[in-house]
Amino acid sequence: MDQPTWHGLLFNAALLLGMSVLYDLFLLQGRGFSRLRQVVSGVILGVIGIAIITTAFPLIEGVIFDTRSVLLSVSGLFFGFLPTLLAAVITAAYRLYLGGGGALTGVIVIFTSALIGLLWRYLRRRALEQIAWWELYLFGWVVHLNMLVWMYSLPG
Numbered sequence: 842m843d844q845p846t847w848h849g850l851l852f853n854a855a856l857l858l859g860m861s862v863l864y865d866l867f868l869l870q871g872r873g874f875s876r877l878r879q880v881v882s883g884v885i886l887g888v889i890g891i892a893i894i895t896t897a898f899p900l901i902e903g904v905i906f907d908t909r910s911v912l913l914s915v916s917g918l919f920f921g922f923l924p925t926l927l928a929a930v931i932t933a934a935y936r937l938y939l940g941g942g943g944a945l946t947g948v949i950v951i952f953t954s955a956l957i958g959l960l961w962r963y964l965r966r967r968a969l970e971q972i973a974w975w976e977l978y979l980f981g982w983v984v985h986l987n988m989l990v991w992m993y994s995l996p997g
Contacts, residue, residue, distance in 0.1 A: 856893050
């Protein structure tokens with residue numbers, strides 16, 4: 842790996858760690874998850890999504906790879922509908938602003954990843970504190986396969 846890619850990977854990991862700090866700050870330490878906390882956390886997650894895209898790994902002009910699918914799927918699983926919707930809209934708007942041949946695919950990955958997280962949360966029907974490692978592993982595979990399927994819609 843060359844140095845800029847290595848730094849981008851580390852920066853993406855640090856931003857995802859920031860999401861877990863936000864979860865701890867707003868959900869675990871707070872008293873409930875009020876509407877204001879949902880909006881604030883959604884906006885912060887959207888800003889993290891923008892930061893992740895700005896440190897992406899460019900493949901070709903207009904086609905970039907990053908960890909936004911991780912951010913938005915985990916947001917859906919742990920933060921719920923409103924924060925995930927806000928984060929997805931903010932992140933998608935920025936991806937569309939950047940443009941390029943992969944913009945539409947990037948936006949589709951954003952919303953399908955968020956949807957996977959939200960559906961997993963809904964279908965789970967057990968407390969998230971009891972989530973097992975194998976379930977998170979399976980969740981990660983489903984999100985990754987979603988992203989790989991949408992890669993076929995990228996330009997040549």
